[in-house]
Amino acid sequence: MNIYIFEFKMYARSLWLWALALFALQIIFMAFYPAMAKDAAMIDLILEHYPKELLQAFGMGESVSLATVLGYYTFVFAFVQLCLAVQGAYYGFHFLSLEERELTADFLFSKPVTRTKILVSKYVAALTALVITHGAVIGSTFVAIALFRDGKSYELDKLFVLLASVPVFQLFFFSIGMLVTVLTTKIRNVLSYAMALAFGLHILNALRGIVGGRLLGIASPFYHFEPANIIETGGWAADRVWISVLVILCSTLISYKLYLKRNIHAL
């Protein structure tokens, strides 16, 4: 329990600030909705004249209208997703590499504690932080929509299906980060790795939007959990989501096996 508490305290220091930022992001974006809804017809007309590839690159290619609450929210959620991806990846690259980056490995690993216990405690602490983030996203979504929906109604169940995708989506980035950590000798700059992974896969999905087809989307959870698709169909695209689930399971298993046998080097 001591490692879990220690680790969680470290997350807690920055977590509230991050939750606040996500809240502000949603509020600010949703604040434009009433104006947008008023001139809905015109906005849709403008968008129609944009090149289709450009809209697809921004995840607006599906047939959702920016004039509806959920249609507009998918556009907001795309930005939220990007932030969540960075966070998930950051935690993934961070949580096992911390001791070796800060050179405190000798301290922790020479204590009477098994590798499994270290890994599980750290993993659960990071997961707790992600669950709290998820809660904050759900809360701020409802507040933002309630404040700015402009009296318009929306389908609550579809919104829930969309928000429920957050944990799996973040776990994908988290697991990849973890896997890369145990495959390399030392992660020096966590943030740049996290940004590269999150933006890289985002761009990959944007390219898929432009090029068309599914191939480029296979590796990107931005495709597996495309907000517009979820809102439009009211469910997750099972044929894409299983890729995410498989990647999470495999990365976690491999990371665990490798971590148990990892050599903790001196400086």
Add this chain to the structure above:
Amino acid sequence: MNVLEINQLTKFYGNARGIENVSFSVKEGEIFGFIGPNGAGKSTTIRTLLGLIYPTSGSAKIFGKDCIKYGSEVRKEIGYLPSEVFYYDKMKVIDVLKYAASFFDKDCTKRIDELSEMMELNLNRRVEDLSYGNKKKVGIVQGLLHSPKLIMLDEPTSGLDPLMQQKFFSLIEQENKNGATIFFSSHILSEVQQLCNRVAIIKAGSIVKVEDIKTLREDNYKKVTVRGEKVSAALFTMEGISELLEEPATVRFFYKGDINVIVQAISSIGIGDLLVENPTLEEIFMHYYK
């Protein structure tokens, strides 16, 4: 009883040698020195014993239990002080020590207070504000706060001023009197000489010799200096002489063997002055590294 038993321990980092077929044992209650130059494999050995790295082959037992299989169990009774100390920078010293203590099923508060008072350590400062020497003190306190039965020190005195070093040594001696076994790695021979009962000498990944520190100093070699007008190197050709050095009217050498033989040889020459000394550990050490 052996507290530590190392058997053919080998570690390769890819193709690079760490240690090769290292075997020796440390008895309960000993202060055991582990000496060798940088890169000889001292830290590799210690890190393998602690389960920080995994051996390529061979095994080691601590308190009679395999140090990898029962790693977390044997580490309950091990206190470790690494050569370079790093702690969570943003934390206060007391919080680091409390975190360290939380890994053991006993109340270490009293011991923390005693040790930090002895080492003159300020508990309320942040780790990042500490000098290297003070971080080292944190290391000493966190390594000893659970009153371990086996204390592993990896070049522990770097960064401590002479006064603190002396305090640290007396602390270690005290722990030893209270029943702790000490495993002490160093490349500074004088401190090994001061503290240890036995030493293992490691060179290029392999153990060269395990010996009583007394035997190492007294029984083997004599350092002989002979002065006189008629003295020349050509007179000293008998077996057991090494490192023969000739200067004007002076000959120096190391001698190993029956002391009577060399005394007779010298008495037949007619010399001006004679000096027979025990070599310093440094000199013995250099001998092993030739």
